[in-house]
Amino acid sequence: MLPLKVIQNRIANAFGSEQFLNEPVKLYEPIIYTLGQSGKRLRPVLVLLSCDLFGGDIEKAVLPAMGLEIFHNFTLLHDDIMDDAPLRRGKATVHKKWNENTAILSGDTMFVLAYEYVAKTAPELLPEVLRLFNDTARKVCEGQQYDMDFESQTNVTINDYRMMIQLKTAVLIACSLKLGAIIAQADPVEAEKIYDFGMELGLAFQLQDDYLDAFGNPSVFGKAVGGDILANKKTFLFLKAFEVASPDALSHLNNFFNNPNIEASEKIGGVIRLYQKMNVDRYTRQEIDHHFQKASGILDGLNAAEENKREIRNLALGMVGRNR
Amino acid sequence: MLPLKVIQNRIANAFGSEQFLNEPVKLYEPIIYTLGQSGKRLRPVLVLLSCDLFGGDIEKAVLPAMGLEIFHNFTLLHDDIMDDAPLRRGKATVHKKWNENTAILSGDTMFVLAYEYVAKTAPELLPEVLRLFNDTARKVCEGQQYDMDFESQTNVTINDYRMMIQLKTAVLIACSLKLGAIIAQADPVEAEKIYDFGMELGLAFQLQDDYLDAFGNPSVFGKAVGGDILANKKTFLFLKAFEVASPDALSHLNNFFNNPNIEASEKIGGVIRLYQKMNVDRYTRQEIDHHFQKASGILDGLNAAEENKREIRNLALGMVGRNR
Numbered sequence: 001m002l003p004l005k006v007i008q009n010r011i012a013n014a015f016g017s018e019q020f021l022n023e024p025v026k027l028y029e030p031i032i033y034t035l036g037q038s039g040k041r042l043r044p045v046l047v048l049l050s051c052d053l054f055g056g057d058i059e060k061a062v063l064p065a066m067g068l069e070i071f072h073n074f075t076l077l078h079d080d081i082m083d084d085a086p087l088r089r090g091k092a093t094v095h096k097k098w099n100e101n102t103a104i105l106s107g108d109t110m111f112v113l114a115y116e117y118v119a120k121t122a123p124e125l126l127p128e129v130l131r132l133f134n135d136t137a138r139k140v141c142e143g144q145q146y147d148m149d150f151e152s153q154t155n156v157t158i159n160d161y162r163m164m165i166q167l168k169t170a171v172l173i174a175c176s177l178k179l180g181a182i183i184a185q186a187d188p189v190e191a192e193k194i195y196d197f198g199m200e201l202g203l204a205f206q207l208q209d210d211y212l213d214a215f216g217n218p219s220v221f222g223k224a225v226g227g228d229i230l231a232n233k234k235t236f237l238f239l240k241a242f243e244v245a246s247p248d249a250l251s252h253l254n255n256f257f258n259n260p261n262i263e264a265s266e267k268i269g270g271v272i273r274l275y276q277k278m279n280v281d282r283y284t285r286q287e288i289d290h291h292f293q294k295a296s297g298i299l300d301g302l303n304a305a306e307e308n309k310r311e312i313r314n315l316a317l318g319m320v321g322r323n324r
Numbered sequence: 325m326l327p328l329k330v331i332q333n334r335i336a337n338a339f340g341s342e343q344f345l346n347e348p349v350k351l352y353e354p355i356i357y358t359l360g361q362s363g364k365r366l367r368p369v370l371v372l373l374s375c376d377l378f379g380g381d382i383e384k385a386v387l388p389a390m391g392l393e394i395f396h397n398f399t400l401l402h403d404d405i406m407d408d409a410p411l412r413r414g415k416a417t418v419h420k421k422w423n424e425n426t427a428i429l430s431g432d433t434m435f436v437l438a439y440e441y442v443a444k445t446a447p448e449l450l451p452e453v454l455r456l457f458n459d460t461a462r463k464v465c466e467g468q469q470y471d472m473d474f475e476s477q478t479n480v481t482i483n484d485y486r487m488m489i490q491l492k493t494a495v496l497i498a499c500s501l502k503l504g505a506i507i508a509q510a511d512p513v514e515a516e517k518i519y520d521f522g523m524e525l526g527l528a529f530q531l532q533d534d535y536l537d538a539f540g541n542p543s544v545f546g547k548a549v550g551g552d553i554l555a556n557k558k559t560f561l562f563l564k565a566f567e568v569a570s571p572d573a574l575s576h577l578n579n580f581f582n583n584p585n586i587e588a589s590e591k592i593g594g595v596i597r598l599y600q601k602m603n604v605d606r607y608t609r610q611e612i613d614h615h616f617q618k619a620s621g622i623l624d625g626l627n628a629a630e631e632n633k634r635e636i637r638n639l640a641l642g643m644v645g646r647n648r
Contacts, residue, residue, distance in 0.1 A: 022466075023466070024470055024473055026469055027466060027469040078432060081425075081428060082428060082429065100405075100424075101472060104402055104405060104406060104428060105402070105406065105465060105468055105469055105472075108402060108432075108435070109462065109465040111432070112458060112461045112462045113462075115454070115458055115461075116458045116462070119451070119454050119455070119458065123450075123451045124447075126447075126450050126451055126454070127443070127447045130439070134436055134439050134443065137436045137439075138433065138436045138437075141429060141433040142433075145348045145350055145429055146348055148350075148425060149348060149350055
C-alpha cells in the first residue's frame, strides 16, 4: 500500500508537469489559472488510493484521475457564475477576473479536457469508464439544479437536501473511488462496494462542510464562518433548526433570516447561538457520524487486507474532521 | 444508396421518439425546448449519408448522429448567452425565456447528453469515435473564442477569418462525415478523405451563410437580412470590403460601421450598396465556389460508386445555395 503522501505528490507532479497552455491564449489562460489553484486534489487522490487498494498500477490511473479533477474544477467555475461568487480559494473567480463569457467558454473547454483525460485509459475499459463518467457528470448537473431550485422553494425537507448533496457532491467522490477500482480491474462487486462507500463518505463530507460554515475555525477551515448563513442557504443546519425549533426560537430564526435590517455579523452570531441552543451542532455531528459509520461498515466488508485499507481510512477520517 | 428524404425522416423520427424529460424538470425543459426546434438536422443527416455511402448500416449510426446534433445545439445555446442573442430560429433563446443560469446549466447537461449519445457505438469503435469527438468539441470552443477575440481586434485578416470558421463551423461538418465513415468501418484513408471533404464543404457553407446575410432573400433564408452588418461582424464580406475599398469607399464604410447616428435600415442598405459597388458579392461567390470545387474534387476521388455519391453531392449543392 502506497502512503497517502506518495499519492498526493504523484498527483501534484502530474498537474505540475502538464502543459495546458494553447492557442487561443484567452481561452486557456483562465483554465491554467483555475487548475493552478491546487486545493486538496481530493478526487484524483481517491482514484489512485482505490486503484492501489485493489492492487492496480497507479500509473495507469494518473491521467483519468486528472480528468476528474479537471471536471470538478469546471463545475466550480460554472457554479461560481451561477452563484455570482467573487472569490474561490481566496482568489478572484474567473468571471470576476475576466468576464462571464470567458468563464462560460473556458469552462466548456475544461469539460472537453476532462473527457480527454478520462478517456486516457485502456481501450477495453473505456466503455465502462465513460458510462460511469457520463452518469456522474449528468448527476452533478442535476444536483446543481436542485440546489438552485431549493433557493426559492419553502418546503425543502432534509430528505430533499440529502438527495441534492448526493447528486451534487457524493456521486463524484463515489465515481473517483470506482474509477480507481475499474482501472485496477477489481471484481465488479467490490467496485460497486467502494462506490457505495464513496456515496456515504461524500454525504458525510458535505455535511462536515455545512458544519464548518457555522462551527469551523476560520484559520483551519480556510474560509470565513457564516457564508451559508448570510446567503440563507438551505443546509442541513438550516433545515434541522427549522425542524426542531420551538415557536419562540422559530420567530427568532425567521427574524434573523428575513429581516434585511440586521447587520451581517449580528445575523451570523445570532444564528450560530440559536443553532447551539437548539443542539443543531450536535444533530449535525450525529448525521455526519451516521453516514461515516455506514461508510466504515462498507469499507470493513471490502475484500482486501486491512492494512491496505489504512490510507483510505485515514483520508476519510480527515474528510470529516476526525484526524486531529 | 438511401434517398436523402429517407435519411432525414429517420433522424426526425429518432428525435421525435426520444424521451428527454427527466427530473429536475427545470433542468430538462429548456433542453426539450431547444431540441424541439428542429432546424435542418444537417449534422446527423451527414453522419447517416456518409455511413450509407461507405456501405454501413445506418441504424448503427442513428444514436451517435443524434449526439452530434445535441452537441451542436448545446454550442448554440451557450453562444447565444455570449452574444446576448434574443432569438434563435424565430423563438426566444433559452437565457431570455428562462434566465442565464438555466441556460448555462441546461447547456452543460446537453453537453453530457451529447457524450452519452456519441458513446452509443460499438465498443471496439469507441476509442476512435471519442478521440474524434473530443478533438472536434475542443476546436469548436477554440473557434468561438477566436470569434469573440476578433470583435475587438482591428487587424483581422481573411486568413484569420478562414481559420476561425474552420474551427467554429467546418470541423463539426467534417466530424459528422467522418463519424459515419468510422461506424461503417470504412478504410481509414477514405474516412480521412471524407473528413477533408467536410472541411471544405463546411467553409463553403459558412461563407454562404455570410453571403445570405447581405444578399439572401429573407423569406427563403428564414432570417432578416443585415444582422451581421448591424453587429459590425467581421465576416468574409466585411473583411473583403475593407481589403479592396478605394480611399473614397473606405471612408464611406468607416462611416457606416462607426457612426452611431446612422439608423439601422440606412446602415444595412448603405453597406449592401457599397458591397455591390465593390463586387464583394462576386468575390464571396468566388470564394464559396473555390471551397466547393475543392470539396467536389475530394468527393470525386473517393473510392465509391458515383451513384452512391449522388445524395451527398445534392445535399452539398443545397448547402451552398446551388440546388435551385
